Amino acid sequence: MRQSVKHFIIIFTLYLISVLFFACGKANSEERVLKATHADDMWYPSSPKKLAETVDTYLDNAKSESIGKIIALISPHAGYKYCGQVMGYAYNQIKGMEIDTVVLVGSSHNYAFSGVAVYDSGVFRNPIGDVEIDSDLAKELIAQNPAIKSDPRPHISEHSLENQIPFLQRTLKNYKILPILIQDSSKQNCDILTSALVNVLKNKRILLVASTDMTHYPVYDEAVKADKYTISALETMNSSLMRKRLDDYMKRGINNLHCMLCGDGPVYVVMDTAKRLGADSVKVLKYANSGDIPDGLKNRVVGYMAVAFFKSDKSEQKETSISMDGALNKEQQETLLKLARNAIELYLRTGERIKFETDDQRLKVKQGAFVTLHKQGDLRGCIGHIIPIEALCDTVIDMAIASATEDPRFRRVTIDEMKDIDIEISVLSIPRKVKNADAIEMGKHGVIVSRGMRKGVFLPQVATETGWDKVTFLEHLCRDKAGLSKDAWKDPDTTIEIFTAQLFEEEK
Structure with a gap:
């Protein structure tokens, strides 16, 4: 009997410890506190004074760029010794901005889960002080899709978001955070989160931050080459194109290249969300890798970049508001x-x-x-x-x-x-919808046919180059380009759009 009681006490004690652990050290969710598990003098300083001084030095040494309204940043998350100066270039851009909520999006490095994990209440604790979670915004976001859940567990040992906090504390005032983790970086999962963020962030004073490092573990020269490739893909601001290019690069079989971005999903989400919230430009503020510090190894490096997505100044937009139908000289x-x-x-x-x-x-x-x-x-x-x-x-x-x-x-x-x-x-020109094929002028109009997810396009010169009449042109367009039946253009459920093109080529 005494032995059974002893076993019961042990089991019950372990149960209580596990409950407290997964609740991040609190007895109830209203008092949830995520402790700074990486303030260990390896990732970043544990002393409040030393941490503030370290971050301020990185910020002071970073050049500030004159760009438009910043909507999003990309910032690395390694130990400050390696990437702190790159982080300084990102966060120096937002000094003094009036932001109500910083939406932090990172990848889970240690905890497996599906969908999206939101830390939805309480605070993130840090040597410099606590940062409050925007619980109202978290609730709105979670309501957008069943795949988006309140789940603090992946956040407990995760460093990618925690490492951003000291830089926010030294650049902003009176703000809250919304920490979000994903592990599934598929287009489907990223699009779910992007759509939800766009729905809840419109007309709010927010900053998006994607947390990611770049190449992992090739030699220095290969890392620089791969990271420049990633940056060139990023500068297109086209996540689908970027996703394909990075996948293709990984197939090259570069020795010891484990990934192009450890936070690729967060980058796609933040980039697409920023675009839909008005960002029309991107600026790479700084690039470096772990081999660039004085005692950095060159035979096994990790890359880092600081990036801003922003909306161009209105004056610049006004200057470029020329009619897009104006012919090029x-x-x-x-x-x-x-x-x-x-x-x-x-x-x-x-x-x-x-x-x-x-x-x-x-x-x-x-x-x-x-x-x-x-x-x-x-x-x-x-x-x-x-x-x-x-x-x-x-x-x-x-x-x-x-x-x-x-x-x-x-x-x-x-x-x-x-x-x-x-x-x-x-x-x-911008395509315009027409009622039927009668509006198509062969040789003048390019044509788009679409039904459901299927779409095909022919440029105007296709008619001239092939000599097809309109019916043959449309049959090939439907069957060969859109994957529809050749007579689909006659169906009222098929959308037909036309456009014009100014064509020019190199002189032979």
């Missing part, structure tokens, strides 16, 4: 053709996205475009954006690279082929 056409070629060649040689600055406001207008490659008269690649999502010059850069490297119908273009490649650019 000969000089502008030649500029874009040269830009497309240079972008492809640089990317094929180095994996880097070309940098391009221009004072020509017409080239800064958001506009859709296709870039088409021909080799000795035969199609070699063609990819484009129909809907305008970025400046025309940036669209041309991204579509030129994609046409050379991502068209699924062709193998990747090689640098040796470029001497035989001719480049053609089609700059598009």
